[in-house]
Amino acid sequence: MMAVRTIEVRERVLAKNDELAAQVRARLAAARVPAINLMSSPGAGKTTLLERTLTDLAADLSLAVVTGDVQTHNDADRLARHTDRLVQAVVTNGACHLDARQILTALDAIDLASTDLVFIENVGNLVCPASWDLGENTRVVLFSITEGEDKPVKYPKMFQQADTVVLTKLDLLPHVPFRLDQAMACLRRVNPYLDVISTSALTPDGVRPWYDFVRAEARPKSPR
Amino acid sequence: MMAVRTIEVRERVLAKNDELAAQVRARLAAARVPAINLMSSPGAGKTTLLERTLTDLAADLSLAVVTGDVQTHNDADRLARHTDRLVQAVVTNGACHLDARQILTALDAIDLASTDLVFIENVGNLVCPASWDLGENTRVVLFSITEGEDKPVKYPKMFQQADTVVLTKLDLLPHVPFRLDQAMACLRRVNPYLDVISTSALTPDGVRPWYDFVRAEARPKSPR
Numbered sequence: 001m002m003a004v005r006t007i008e009v010r011e012r013v014l015a016k017n018d019e020l021a022a023q024v025r026a027r028l029a030a031a032r033v034p035a036i037n038l039m040s041s042p043g044a045g046k047t048t049l050l051e052r053t054l055t056d057l058a059a060d061l062s063l064a065v066v067t068g069d070v071q072t073h074n075d076a077d078r079l080a081r082h083t084d085r086l087v088q089a090v091v092t093n094g095a096c097h098l099d100a101r102q103i104l105t106a107l108d109a110i111d112l113a114s115t116d117l118v119f120i121e122n123v124g125n126l127v128c129p130a131s132w133d134l135g136e137n138t139r140v141v142l143f144s145i146t147e148g149e150d151k152p153v154k155y156p157k158m159f160q161q162a163d164t165v166v167l168t169k170l171d172l173l174p175h176v177p178f179r180l181d182q183a184m185a186c187l188r189r190v191n192p193y194l195d196v197i198s199t200s201a202l203t204p205d206g207v208r209p210w211y212d213f214v215r216a217e218a219r220p221k222s223p224r
Numbered sequence: 225m226m227a228v229r230t231i232e233v234r235e236r237v238l239a240k241n242d243e244l245a246a247q248v249r250a251r252l253a254a255a256r257v258p259a260i261n262l263m264s265s266p267g268a269g270k271t272t273l274l275e276r277t278l279t280d281l282a283a284d285l286s287l288a289v290v291t292g293d294v295q296t297h298n299d300a301d302r303l304a305r306h307t308d309r310l311v312q313a314v315v316t317n318g319a320c321h322l323d324a325r326q327i328l329t330a331l332d333a334i335d336l337a338s339t340d341l342v343f344i345e346n347v348g349n350l351v352c353p354a355s356w357d358l359g360e361n362t363r364v365v366l367f368s369i370t371e372g373e374d375k376p377v378k379y380p381k382m383f384q385q386a387d388t389v390v391l392t393k394l395d396l397l398p399h400v401p402f403r404l405d406q407a408m409a410c411l412r413r414v415n416p417y418l419d420v421i422s423t424s425a426l427t428p429d430g431v432r433p434w435y436d437f438v439r440a441e442a443r444p445k446s447p448r
Contacts (some may be wrong), residue, residue, distance in 0.1 A: 011232050042265045042350045042379060043371025070351060071380050094381065096320065096351035125351055126266045127294060127320035146370040146393065147267025153382070154348070155266060156295050157318065169370065175399045177426070202401070 017132055020100035024107065034217050035120055037134050039158065040142035041151075042124030045168040047075045048201045049120060049142065049210065054082035057211060061218050062114055066090060066106040067121040068098040075121060082213025090168040097129040098122050104135075115218035117218040138217060144168045146176055149183040152190045159187065164195040166210060171200040241356055244324035248331065248359025255336035258441050259344055261358050263382065264366035265375075266301065266348030269392040271299045272425045274343060275432065278306035281435060285442050286338055290314060290330040291345040292322040299345060321353040322346050328359075341442035350379040358385055363439060368392045373407040376414045383411065388419040390434060395424040 028035055038046050047067075054063055066088040067075045076089035088106040090098060103120060110118065120136060122129045141162040145149060146169055153157040159165065165187060173180070187194055197213055200206030249325060252259055256307045262270050269290075278287055290312040291299045300313035312330040314322060327344060334342065365386040367375060370393055376383040383389065389411060395406070411418055421437055424430030 040377055041267060041348070041371075043368070045268055069378060072378055074374055094351075096349070123351065124265070125320070125349060127318075127347065127349055128352065144267070144370065146368065146396070147265075150298055151266055154293060154296055154298055172370070172396065172399055175396055 009181060010086060014131065017100050020104055021133035021135040024100055024103050026106055027104075028112070028118070028135065028137070031115070033112050033115050033118060033217070034138065035118040035134075035136040036138045036140055036214075036217060037120045037122060037129075037136035038140050038142065039122045039126075039129045039162075040168075041126050041144065041161070043148060043199055044124070044142040044144040044147070045073060045123050046124070046142055047078055049166070049168065049199065049207065050079055050121060051082050051209070052201055052207055053119075053214060054079060055127075056207075057214060058083065058198065060215065061116040063117045064088070064110045064112075064118045066098075066103060066110075066118065068092055068102070068123050070094060070096070079121075092123060096123055096125050096127075097132045098134055099132050100134050117214065126151065126158050130155075130158040130161050136164045140164045140166055142166045142168050142224055143183075143187075145178045145180075146172060149179055149184065150188040152183075156190050159190045159194070162191065162194060164197060167196060167198045169200060169202075170198050170206065171203055238355065240336060241321045241324050244328055245255060245357035245359040248324055248327050251328075251331060252336070252359065252361070253386055255339070257260045257339050257342060258334050258362065258443070259342040259358075259360040260362045260364055260438075260441060261344045261346060261360035262351075262364050262366065263350075263353045263386075264348060265350050265368065265371060266393075268348070268366040268368040269425055270345050270348070270366055271302055273390070273392065273423065273431065274303055274345060275306050276425055276431055277343075277435070277438060278303060279407070279433075281438060282307065283416070284439065285340040285444070287442075288334045288336075288342045289345065290322075290327060290334075290342065292326070292329045292347050294320070294347060295316060300320070303345075315377065320347055320349050320351075321356045322358055323356050324358050341438065343448055350375065350382050350440045354379075354382040354385050357405075362387045364388045364390055365405075366390045366392050367411075369394060369402045369404075369407070370396060376407075376410040378429075383414045386415065386418060388421060388437065392422060394422050395427055406407055
């Protein structure tokens, strides 16, 4: 009985979230602003990648950021050093994922008319965020090569629902027992349609393919 | 209304879990078998550490393993190669943590009379498993130095409720921008009572302090 009750409540909560995600999506579409939902394990490098991106693409693109954290403002504080714009910090108070209501509230504080792209940095977690639509256009999963080749198979929902995987910390390849071909096979097995981008945020040219991807996502707005 | 309802149901589910965890604890105590709940981010090295432990301590200790995974038996298959005993595999069907009912069921299949210690390998997740008592004696969190120094501050509940932290992948220290003193400060800030064990599961002597810890946990049984 208890189990059935819990699942019913969970489904109602997720259905409500989907409604709110549709509102996010409509608001972003009306403003012609795409949003990328960045997800990964804790410590895979979401904040480091965003720090570099905000700095290096500042001249080309007007980027807004919503960043979620369980208890702290650490990530928001780190990111705020790299942009002139206000970073929207969401503290989930222990919850293991962002939800669409939090994104709707954050959008209220973002001037979409002067924004080319919204980054949403989710809570570090390979399980729960996969179930929560945030109204994003694109789901990106960061996958650090220090985590082992089999993570896509072990956390399949996250990788099935992703559009793009960003492999991170490629500079560590000589020092870890990680086989890139095996990892690619695991990714393809779970989701053959995934785009895969290799990066190393600590080397000068290590994020260039990611920047190409971000520029392509932030299509120029057509005139109103 | 919806939020309040959800929280009430969640609290009832957690209260039921606590009851079942008390049953696990009583059963283990009656058999004088301690249990260690191993938690971490995905890819921090739980399975690798257990693989070595099962092999290297086989002559000294009779170790039982319950391992939880979201969708696969990958970890159970890996561990089964290193022990003569049956590895208890729990597939959570998408759930982000193990619960006490799963441990009670797994214990049914373990001959506790011939067991010195039970390892419980939780789902890779730094958020949700912290809320679920499994009836363990000791909570151990693995913290890979590739994840960055601030993880204890960002996922405080996990580290507040831990007894021991095992730093993993110390062999990568020359190759990552990780400051051990900063990480220790973050750990102490969140939980000043934590024991910290440094390991590198890929070097011959890199897990010796962990073995000392495991041997101390698996106290010899007094005669009946």
